[in-house]
Amino acid sequence: MKVVFLGATKGMGRALARLLAQRGDQLFLLGRDVDDLRRSATDLELFGAAGSVGVAPCDLMDPSTFVPALDAASAALGGFDTVVVTAGLFATQDALEADAALTARMLAADFTNTILFCEEARKRLLAAGGGTLCVFSSVAGERGRKPVILYGAAKAGLSHYLEGLDHKFSAQGLRTITVKPGFVKTGMTAGLTPPPFAAEADDAARAALKAMERGRPEVYAPGIWRWIMLVIRNLPRAVMRRISF
Amino acid sequence: MDTNADNTNCPTSAPLTSLSGWGHYPVVCGHEVRGEDLEHLCNGAALTRGLGRSYGDASLPASAADTVVGSPLADRLLSFDPETGVVRAEAGFPLWRLNRLFLPRRWFTPVTPGTHYVTLGGMVAADVHGKSHHRDGCFGEHVTRLKMRVVDGRVLECSDEQERDLFRATLGGMGLTGHILEVEFRMRRIPSPWIWQATERCADFDSLVAAVESAGKDWPMTVAWADFVGGGKAFGRGIINKGRWAEPSEAPAQPPRFRHAPALPPIIPSWFLQRWMAQVFNWLVYHVNGSRSHVGIVHPETFFYPLDVVRDWNHLYGKRGFTQYQCVLPTTGNHDGHHRLLRTLQAQRADVFLCVIKDCGPEGKGMLSFPRPGISYALDIPIGPRIQTIVDALNEVVLAEGGRIYLAKDAFTRPEHYRAMEPRLDAWNAVRRTWDPQRALRSAQSLRMFGDRP
Numbered sequence: 001m002k003v004v005f006l007g008a009t010k011g012m013g014r015a016l017a018r019l020l021a022q023r024g025d026q027l028f029l030l031g032r033d034v035d036d037l038r039r040s041a042t043d044l045e046l047f048g049a050a051g052s053v054g055v056a057p058c059d060l061m062d063p064s065t066f067v068p069a070l071d072a073a074s075a076a077l078g079g080f081d082t083v084v085v086t087a088g089l090f091a092t093q094d095a096l097e098a099d100a101a102l103t104a105r106m107l108a109a110d111f112t113n114t115i116l117f118c119e120e121a122r123k124r125l126l127a128a129g130g131g132t133l134c135v136f137s138s139v140a141g142e143r144g145r146k147p148v149i150l151y152g153a154a155k156a157g158l159s160h161y162l163e164g165l166d167h168k169f170s171a172q173g174l175r176t177i178t179v180k181p182g183f184v185k186t187g188m189t190a191g192l193t194p195p196p197f198a199a200e201a202d203d204a205a206r207a208a209l210k211a212m213e214r215g216r217p218e219v220y221a222p223g224i225w226r227w228i229m230l231v232i233r234n235l236p237r238a239v240m241r242r243i244s245f
Numbered sequence: 246m247d248t249n250a251d252n253t254n255c256p257t258s259a260p261l262t263s264l265s266g267w268g269h270y271p272v273v274c275g276h277e278v279r280g281e282d283l284e285h286l287c288n289g290a291a292l293t294r295g296l297g298r299s300y301g302d303a304s305l306p307a308s309a310a311d312t313v314v315g316s317p318l319a320d321r322l323l324s325f326d327p328e329t330g331v332v333r334a335e336a337g338f339p340l341w342r343l344n345r346l347f348l349p350r351r352w353f354t355p356v357t358p359g360t361h362y363v364t365l366g367g368m369v370a371a372d373v374h375g376k377s378h379h380r381d382g383c384f385g386e387h388v389t390r391l392k393m394r395v396v397d398g399r400v401l402e403c404s405d406e407q408e409r410d411l412f413r414a415t416l417g418g419m420g421l422t423g424h425i426l427e428v429e430f431r432m433r434r435i436p437s438p439w440i441w442q443a444t445e446r447c448a449d450f451d452s453l454v455a456a457v458e459s460a461g462k463d464w465p466m467t468v469a470w471a472d473f474v475g476g477g478k479a480f481g482r483g484i485i486n487k488g489r490w491a492e493p494s495e496a497p498a499q500p501p502r503f504r505h506a507p508a509l510p511p512i513i514p515s516w517f518l519q520r521w522m523a524q525v526f527n528w529l530v531y532h533v534n535g536s537r538s539h540v541g542i543v544h545p546e547t548f549f550y551p552l553d554v555v556r557d558w559n560h561l562y563g564k565r566g567f568t569q570y571q572c573v574l575p576t577t578g579n580h581d582g583h584h585r586l587l588r589t590l591q592a593q594r595a596d597v598f599l600c601v602i603k604d605c606g607p608e609g610k611g612m613l614s615f616p617r618p619g620i621s622y623a624l625d626i627p628i629g630p631r632i633q634t635i636v637d638a639l640n641e642v643v644l645a646e647g648g649r650i651y652l653a654k655d656a657f658t659r660p661e662h663y664r665a666m667e668p669r670l671d672a673w674n675a676v677r678r679t680w681d682p683q684r685a686l687r688s689a690q691s692l693r694m695f696g697d698r699p
Contacts, residue, residue, distance in 0.1 A: 010281050043321040187280040
């Protein structure tokens with residue numbers, strides 16, 4: 001595969017990019033900090049990525065960077081067939097409630113701008129005859145829940161968008177894969193108390209890769225969250241009001 | 246000391262969590278921060294820890310007010326030179342990943358400890374040794390360069406040529422000289438990724454120690470296991486494992502496959518593991534393992550990391566936890582000291598559920614590194630009301646023999662014992678003083694052993 005990756009320097013993105021590298025895929029990394037991208041590029045080359053891993057600046061907070069970044073990726077890879085987005089912004093519900101500017105940034109990063117980036121990527125993939133668009137949403141988007149009201153709202157919107165893409169464009173060869181991680185122990189969640197079933201980034205990445213290889217449009221990472229969220233989605237409102245999950 | 250405390254009264258909510266080493270004793274309340282950007286995170290922090298595989302209190306904060314940085318998310322490979330074998334990585338890069346990446350390419354670290362769930366930073370801080378110490382010394386002998394954040398805030402490189410004192414005090418310095426950010430070391434070309442192993446049974450303690458002493462002449466890697474729970478004749482007998490890298494003509498054509506190790510959940514109660522179970526286990530190892538095919542090819546992970554087939558096997562001891570007492574007894578030409586150690590264990594009725602014996606070669610560069618020429622004993626003992634007495638008694642023997650203990654394992658040694666064993670401490674302290682006059686870097690262990698203040 002020829003993969004453009006937004007978010008490969010950290011957390012689940014780092015883990016998934018390494019799995020792709022170990023398969024011998026070609027990679028091109030997008031992100032804010034070019035020095036940091038270069039460090040990850042070397043890491044991925046040593047993990048077995050095909051050829052040299054290129055990088056280009058791309059800031060999720062600045063949609064004007066999306067087109068030049070994807071142009072650079074396309075030029076370096078000679079076209080691409082896969083786009084992975086793991087970048088995002090997380091903050092606790094308390095922090096978001098206390099800071100409207102932070103909320104605006106989170107909504108822009110996780111909803112508006114991720115979708116804008118996906119739209120640009122989708123057009124290019126479709127123009128090349130199809131491909132894979134793999135985007136990390138979250139189980140937080142499955143239901144309105146007290147600890148993740150705002151973050152969950154952004155991820156719910158993102159998940160809906162991705163499901164729609166899958167329905168509309170799968171016949172044209174675009175495989176849209178929505179990855180819904182549960183609690184994963186990464187730098188993003190460092191400082192939070194891990195619940196039971198907290199997973200490592202490697203576990204979530206393996207689940208995402210399997211879905212990419214099989215073309216499954218939706219995957220919970222790790223798989224146990226499918227059943228947890230099935231229960232949560234079906235809990236009566238009266239119960240949801242009482243629990244703090 | 247209250248050894249009955251099953252746990253600390255730590256509030257379950259973040260940011261405070263209970264922290265412990267591999268032995269689950271002691272357990273302290275602390276604040277661990279983790280992230281990819283180690284260089285930034287460790288600025289002003291009191292200590293950096295890796296995967297928490299030191300057994301006692303070496304990786305624990307001196308007080309709940311101290312910030313401890315966890316390095317495992319800083320785990321990128323930075324460079325590898327296939328001409329020289331020199332590899333450089335962020336300090337949180339784990340050994341198991343390095344092995345699985347480079348074994349099929351026929352490169353391996355010249356020194357590996359008995360578990361692969363350690364970070365490179367941790368390997369430097371403890372200056373780990375392995376089955377090949379008599380040939381290859383400690384890990385530090387193969388480290389070419391370190392990138393560190395020192396207490397005054399500077400980020401610098403150190404090596405034998407650059408800030409030599411800092412470099413040598415950091416090898417085996419338990420993270421107390423500065424935060425290790427990046428590690429560069431020289432890997433070794435191996436003829437194949439498989440191990441050629443020979444196993445031999447030794448029916449009594451004297452022949453076992455003699456076998457360990459002599460096997461190193463012919464074999465690059467040796468380790469022995471001894472039965473210290475069996476009664477009568479069984480006491481002190483054991484098995485010696487000798488190994489070398491297999492030649493391509495002996496090795497299977499395929500590289501070894503790597504399995505995902507299942508984890509043992511923390512559900513086993515403290516009373517579970519009993520002396521009779523350890524007796525059965527040790528009996529089985531001696532009779533089944535020792536009688537099986539004596540010579541042949543084995544998987545490198547089976548050879549180097551037999552206990553890692555189950556992750557979190559330390560949960561076997563339950564909440565009470567255990568300590569690993571590791572000491573080295575200098576070579577003297579006879580085995581009197583070894584017998585004194587044995588008699589002390591018997592007199593103390595210590596439950597040594599597992600004992601590993603290794604051959605140590607000369608001291609290396611690390612100013613505080615554990616090994617010295619002699620024989621090393623690693624004894625796994627469950628925590629009980631008498632553990633302090635047992636460790637004290639063992640330390641008296643080690644002190645009389647001119648040996649020393651291993652800081653990465655220790656949780657109970659008294660500072661006066663340690664100082665008496667460690668004439669090198671003053672020189673190391675002097676280097677520490679130049680780089681950290683206020684002793685801003687500290688751990689629960691440095692508080693206990695080096696007289697640091699919380």
